[in-house]
Amino acid sequence: MSALSALPRPLLEVRDLRVSFDTDDGVVHAVDGISYTVHAGRTLTIVGESGSGKSVSCDALIGLSRAARTRIGGAILFDGRDLVSASEDELRRLRGNRIAMIFQDPLSALHPYFTIADQLVEAVRAHRDVPKRAALEHVLELLRRVGIADAPRRARGYPHELSGGLRQRVMIAMALVNDPELLIADEPTTALDVTVQAQILELLGELQREREMAMVLVTHDLGIVAEVADDVAVMYAGRIVERAPARELLSAPEHPYTWGLLQSIPRLDRPREEELVAIAGRPPSLIERPSGCHFHPRCAFVRESHRRLRPELAAPADDPGHETACLLAGGARRALWLALRHGATPQQARAAVPGADDDPAPAP
Amino acid sequence: MTRYVVRRLLWTALLLLIVSVLTFVVFYLLPSADPARLRAGPHPTTELIAAIRDQLGLDRPWTVQLGDYLRQLVLHFDLGHSYRNDVDVRDAILERLPATISLAFGALVLWLTVGIVVGVISATRPGTWLDRLAMGGALIAISAPVYWLGLVALYLLSEDIGVLPILPGQGSYVGLTEDPWRWFTSLLLPWCVLASGYAAIYARLLRATMIETLSQDYIRTARAKGLRRRRVVLRHGLRGAITPIVTAAGLDLGAILGGAILTERVFNIPGLGTLAFDAIGNADLPVIQGTVLFGALFIIVANLVVDVLYTLLDPRVRVA
Numbered sequence: 001m002s003a004l005s006a007l008p009r010p011l012l013e014v015r016d017l018r019v020s021f022d023t024d025d026g027v028v029h030a031v032d033g034i035s036y037t038v039h040a041g042r043t044l045t046i047v048g049e050s051g052s053g054k055s056v057s058c059d060a061l062i063g064l065s066r067a068a069r070t071r072i073g074g075a076i077l078f079d080g081r082d083l084v085s086a087s088e089d090e091l092r093r094l095r096g097n098r099i100a101m102i103f104q105d106p107l108s109a110l111h112p113y114f115t116i117a118d119q120l121v122e123a124v125r126a127h128r129d130v131p132k133r134a135a136l137e138h139v140l141e142l143l144r145r146v147g148i149a150d151a152p153r154r155a156r157g158y159p160h161e162l163s164g165g166l167r168q169r170v171m172i173a174m175a176l177v178n179d180p181e182l183l184i185a186d187e188p189t190t191a192l193d194v195t196v197q198a199q200i201l202e203l204l205g206e207l208q209r210e211r212e213m214a215m216v217l218v219t220h221d222l223g224i225v226a227e228v229a230d231d232v233a234v235m236y237a238g239r240i241v242e243r244a245p246a247r248e249l250l251s252a253p254e255h256p257y258t259w260g261l262l263q264s265i266p267r268l269d270r271p272r273e274e275e276l277v278a279i280a281g282r283p284p285s286l287i288e289r290p291s292g293c294h295f296h297p298r299c300a301f302v303r304e305s306h307r308r309l310r311p312e313l314a315a316p317a318d319d320p321g322h323e324t325a326c327l328l329a330g331g332a333r334r335a336l337w338l339a340l341r342h343g344a345t346p347q348q349a350r351a352a353v354p355g356a357d358d359d360p361a362p363a364p
Numbered sequence: 365m366t367r368y369v370v371r372r373l374l375w376t377a378l379l380l381l382i383v384s385v386l387t388f389v390v391f392y393l394l395p396s397a398d399p400a401r402l403r404a405g406p407h408p409t410t411e412l413i414a415a416i417r418d419q420l421g422l423d424r425p426w427t428v429q430l431g432d433y434l435r436q437l438v439l440h441f442d443l444g445h446s447y448r449n450d451v452d453v454r455d456a457i458l459e460r461l462p463a464t465i466s467l468a469f470g471a472l473v474l475w476l477t478v479g480i481v482v483g484v485i486s487a488t489r490p491g492t493w494l495d496r497l498a499m500g501g502a503l504i505a506i507s508a509p510v511y512w513l514g515l516v517a518l519y520l521l522s523e524d525i526g527v528l529p530i531l532p533g534q535g536s537y538v539g540l541t542e543d544p545w546r547w548f549t550s551l552l553l554p555w556c557v558l559a560s561g562y563a564a565i566y567a568r569l570l571r572a573t574m575i576e577t578l579s580q581d582y583i584r585t586a587r588a589k590g591l592r593r594r595r596v597v598l599r600h601g602l603r604g605a606i607t608p609i610v611t612a613a614g615l616d617l618g619a620i621l622g623g624a625i626l627t628e629r630v631f632n633i634p635g636l637g638t639l640a641f642d643a644i645g646n647a648d649l650p651v652i653q654g655t656v657l658f659g660a661l662f663i664i665v666a667n668l669v670v671d672v673l674y675t676l677l678d679p680r681v682r683v684a
Contacts, residue, residue, distance in 0.1 A: 059584075062588065064584060064587055064588060092590050092591075092592065093590060094590070095587065095588055095589065095590035096588055096589035096590035096591075097590055100588070101588045103581060103584070103585065103588075105581065108580065108581035108582060109581045109582055109584070109585045110582060110585065111582040111585070111586070111600055111603070111604065112582070112604070112678070112679070112680060113603050113604065113677070113678065113679060114600075114603070122589065122591070123589045123590075126589050126590045126591050127590055158679040158680070160679070160680050171585075174585075174589070
């Protein structure tokens with residue numbers, strides 16, 4: 001821990017964040033006690049399926065999910081200030097200013113009836129008392145910076161006149177107009193063509209390095225993690241189930257859910273006949289979550305006791321930066337992943353790994 | 365755009381021609397009365413009726429009469445003369461038009477203002493007591509018939525018979541150019557009565573589209589920019605939700621300009637509506653024709669204006 005404490009204070013520190021919604025069907029526990037930190041100039045990627053709580057946790061960061069029937073608990077420390085207890089006005093002054101956000105579908109996220117210039121100038125003037133002309137100059141410069149040729153003409157146009165990639169560049173420019181210290185990107189490339197995805201990620205990376213900006217990037221695509229992330233948090237059913245530096249998570253994943261995510265990506269270095277392994281089952285209901293380990297109904301390595309015991313996020317002594325919330329023993333997990341990597345099915349792996357069937361706390 | 369408008373205007377001419385033929389045919393198939401007999405007075409002789417019939421040209425076959433009428437209409441924009449009192453129909457309509465226009469536009473301003481304010485208030489607080497109160501009130505306003513509401517309003521507020529006599533000059537319309545203040549006071553109640561139902565419908569319409577708009581991604585973006593809530597709702601929200609309101613306003617205005625018969629009758633406003641109403645009672649075909657044609661013209665033009673406005677309001681729509 002001494003290496004960690006030597007780092008400067010993190011720009012963003014999320015502690016035990018909880019978000020729940022009251023609905024007619026019951027309380028939805030969208031985010032159930034997650035913690036992470038992000039330092040200036042670093043990227044944290046939050047990975048998970050739809051409904052894992054990843055987007056909700058981001059909206060909560062800047063108070064966008066503050067609906068009448070939403071409850072937010074825990075702490076969100078941004079530059080030392082707690083945003084959970086902050087007033088709406090205080091949050092509003094941070095939004096689009098020190099903390100900016102970009103969204104999944106740039107077509108629906110831009111107003112269809114206002115010109116690009118209008119929307120970007122408005123973003124500048126929401127926080128800075130500058131004349132329209134000066135704001136427009138600044139906006140055009142940024143549009144050029146994010147790779148929009150012919151910026152003055154494009155700026156006069158409407159969002160529907162642009163391609164998906166250009167629209168996302170516009171969104172990025174709009175997020176950056178006030179030089180934010182933290183950028184939250186919620187599935188920024190999901191709605192884009194694959195070739196455009198790579199360009200947008202590259203652009204985000206460049207801008208981040210240029211501006212020493214911290215970034216929280218939400219995605220369901222582990223391919224993106226490999227390209228941009230410094231750290232990764234894998235979310236499942238509102239909790240973080242594994243957190244590690246990106247390189248380590250991709251090469252030595254510890255959680256069976258992460259294994260499933262990794263194995264469902266097609267790989268060119270594998271024979272084409274080899275089947276992709278989808279994660280069995282569906283994401284759980286966040287109203288009545290599974291008992292014990294939330295992942296147990298879909299886990300191929302489940303023991304009887306996993307239905308009762310809830311795993312806590314913890315790191316082994318020899319690798320404090322890599323935390324996992326799993327009830328399986330560390331050694332067994334490494335052996336299982338090795339077997340899976342070499343093409344074993346989960347059933348084969350389970351049979352082959354000695355001790356994989358031991359139950360840490362059998363029923364009395 | 366210009367070509368589009370020109371094409372639409374040509375269609376308008378054709379449509380009006382069809383409307384006038386239809387009105388003629390309907391009148392001859394289902395006459396409300398014999399215009400010659402009505403003109404002849406209480407105790408007419410057969411000779412007098414025949415003479416009037418000859419004088420008005422009613423003894424000719426109706427196809428010939430129609431041909432004559434259309435020729436006059438197309439070549440000279442002449443709508444003929446009233447069977448009843450020989451007044452030039454075009455003059456009669458133009459004389460009545462200012463009253464109807466005053467009534468229609470005043471009501472439009474009123475119902476748009478009230479409808480939009482109430483709609484926005486309700487949409488931003490769905491489910492609260494204020495919302496319920498507004499929507500409950502709207503339901504009552506929609507359900508109340510104009511003739512009933514008009515009479516109640518007169519009974520309550522007009523200076524001569526009112527319980528609370530605060531509004532002078534009810535039932536005696538005065539032109540704007542004659543006396544602006546009396547014009548205003550004489551129309552105040554008619555405006556309110558005519559606008560109440562529309563305001564209620566518009567409030568409910570705007571509430572529905574506004575609630576949907578406020579859940580759009582671009583509203584979240586507006587909030588993520590750090591805009592004040594007022595600006596998010598009134599600029600981004602209202603701009604996204606206003607299109608159906610503008611469309612409806614154009615069409616409703618077109619319909620009212622053709623004559624708001626009930627309101628005009630109740631408040632004794634000499635507009636197109638009362639003109640048409642009296643003409644039907646008198647079997648006065650040229651006046652019926654004229655008012656129907658004007659009504660149709662207003663509706664068709666309103667449609668055209670709405671379509672053009674639509675392309676201005678929504679940059680995604682381009683006219684082919």
